[in-house]
Amino acid sequence: MKSLLRPLVDAGYSGVKMACADGFVRRVFPILAAYVADHPEQCLAACCQENRCPRCVVEVKKRGRPEFSTRRDPASALEAMKDAAVGDTEDFTHLGLRPNRPFWEDLPYCDIFSCFTPDLLHQLHKGVFKDHVVKWATKCLEGGADEIDRRFRAMPRGSKLRHFQKGISLISQWTGTEYKNMEKVFLGVLAGPAEPGLIRVVRATLDFIYYAHFESHTLDSLRKLDAAWVAFHQNLQYFVDKGVRKDRDNFNIPKLHSMQHYIESIISRGSADGFSTESPERLHIDFAKNAYRATNKRNYVKQMTKWLERQDACFRFSAYLQWTVEGYNSELEGSLEVKEDNEDGVVGDDEDGDEDVGEQAVFLGYSVAKLPAYRNVPITDLINNYGADDIITQLTTFLQNSPLTSRSARAPILTSTLSVYKCVTVRLPPAPQVTSSVTKDVVRARPFVAARGLVPAVAAQFDTVLARESAEEDGIEHPLDGEFAFVPPSISVADRSHAQSQVSKFVRSVSSSACLKTMAASPIQWRMSNGLLLFAIPYQSSACIKSRDLPAISADAPRSFP
Numbered sequence: 001m002k003s004l005l006r007p008l009v010d011a012g013y014s015g016v017k018m019a020c021a022d023g024f025v026r027r028v029f030p031i032l033a034a035y036v037a038d039h040p041e042q043c044l045a046a047c048c049q050e051n052r053c054p055r056c057v058v059e060v061k062k063r064g065r066p067e068f069s070t071r072r073d074p075a076s077a078l079e080a081m082k083d084a085a086v087g088d089t090e091d092f093t094h095l096g097l098r099p100n101r102p103f104w105e106d107l108p109y110c111d112i113f114s115c116f117t118p119d120l121l122h123q124l125h126k127g128v129f130k131d132h133v134v135k136w137a138t139k140c141l142e143g144g145a146d147e148i149d150r151r152f153r154a155m156p157r158g159s160k161l162r163h164f165q166k167g168i169s170l171i172s173q174w175t176g177t178e179y180k181n182m183e184k185v186f187l188g189v190l191a192g193p194a195e196p197g198l199i200r201v202v203r204a205t206l207d208f209i210y211y212a213h214f215e216s217h218t219l220d221s222l223r224k225l226d227a228a229w230v231a232f233h234q235n236l237q238y239f240v241d242k243g244v245r246k247d248r249d250n251f252n253i254p255k256l257h258s259m260q261h262y263i264e265s266i267i268s269r270g271s272a273d274g275f276s277t278e279s280p281e282r283l284h285i286d287f288a289k290n291a292y293r294a295t296n297k298r299n300y301v302k303q304m305t306k307w308l309e310r311q312d313a314c315f316r317f318s319a320y321l322q323w324t325v326e327g328y329n330s331e332l333e334g335s336l337e338v339k340e341d342n343e344d345g346v347v348g349d350d351e352d353g354d355e356d357v358g359e360q361a362v363f364l365g366y367s368v369a370k371l372p373a374y375r376n377v378p379i380t381d382l383i384n385n386y387g388a389d390d391i392i393t394q395l396t397t398f399l400q401n402s403p404l405t406s407r408s409a410r411a412p413i414l415t416s417t418l419s420v421y422k423c424v425t426v427r428l429p430p431a432p433q434v435t436s437s438v439t440k441d442v443v444r445a446r447p448f449v450a451a452r453g454l455v456p457a458v459a460a461q462f463d464t465v466l467a468r469e470s471a472e473e474d475g476i477e478h479p480l481d482g483e484f485a486f487v488p489p490s491i492s493v494a495d496r497s498h499a500q501s502q503v504s505k506f507v508r509s510v511s512s513s514a515c516l517k518t519m520a521a522s523p524i525q526w527r528m529s530n531g532l533l534l535f536a537i538p539y540q541s542s543a544c545i546k547s548r549d550l551p552a553i554s555a556d557a558p559r560s561f562p
């Protein structure tokens, strides 16, 4: 690692010229700022024992408690290691260090302890959720694993929901997608037999996971992330009361403790999704699993290498054709994409496709099939088979208020007939916190179809829709509505004095309400871009701010960067 990062030493001190995306060449001072690794490797890089936190100096037994500890400091760690080498081991023991030559000691401006970023896949999905909370919750529930499996099997199917046909206990290999699919329905699985205490702790866990996944944050979302973490700890006592864990100190688990550092890391390094090991893990499938499957399973390393070389050659040639031949559409593109392993009984519940119209078109609004699936259905059937109990009242009100209704029209009665569609596809605008693309929601309503000959019966399916009629409803501001800017830490300099006065003013105004303890300090850069105001406050104290909260910008403000 030391030799790998050696070029960073000089570059960090004297800078290197780099071509930027806008075409300008700038002198850049690259430093080591993030280190993506699992817990044992983090401890190795931090030169600490594996039963200690690589970020802070929390005591071994207190890792399961919601108590903050001082963050590790590179200078003290190096000092303690030097002292230990000459026999003074007091600090060395106190900090839980282990003898190891740190690769980062010569790197400029490197605080390795703050570089350890959250790992959503291993820490939250696999660690906290699947390995711990699900296991503990299963023990608390009457009937245990069998009951959980039964409830997973009984879950109604829905668009974008995976149906666990055989439950979850038989699944031996989990992928990130499966954890996420399980999280979507787990609270629903528990609803009913679970006690309120269990629901509270599971809900807090899921809230934390979902907020931690945001691609961009506001002070509100960070506050909610923090609230979820607090609620999680407040409700952990439930597992102790149920005898699943011995006592409150029995939650001394590294992954559980790591949740404590999420907000700090998001503020200083950006949203956690950027550091998840999910993408590199995905390469296991492309580069190892698929390659292995292509071999005859004997002397496979050589065959796998050959296979990968050939894939690479095909891709390069295909990219070349794409570039050189006008109108050429590379068939190879995405051929490495394989479907998730479904061998363990996890069955995807894809759309029927028969009514899913306008798949390619990306527009907002809704779409339905050209023709209704069921024609001339009497209203009595709609009441009995579709559960539309008050359709006559609602339809009458609608027709009375519609300007298109003719005066001679008769009010609907039980024997009137209507044509009925099976599903409607709604396209919602992108939610900037989680995705940059349009979200497609399929709402289905179809009655039970009895078996006919060899054709099996089809269960009824009615999706629940929650709709907000107006964004400004009751004047309540929804915390995640509206524009916002995420502010990455940055070290360039432009018009310092002006920026400092403007942004300090703002920071003072929000710091009282902010959940961030490290606000304030002096900001060093700002600019207007596409209507968003971006600015940076030096390391550790940057914040996410809604643009509408920002102070008015005076006419002499700098409009762009040099």
Ligand SMILES: [Zn+2]
Pocket (backbone or CB within 6 Å): 053, 054, 055, 056, 057, 058, 257, 260, 261
């Ligand atoms: Zn810690």
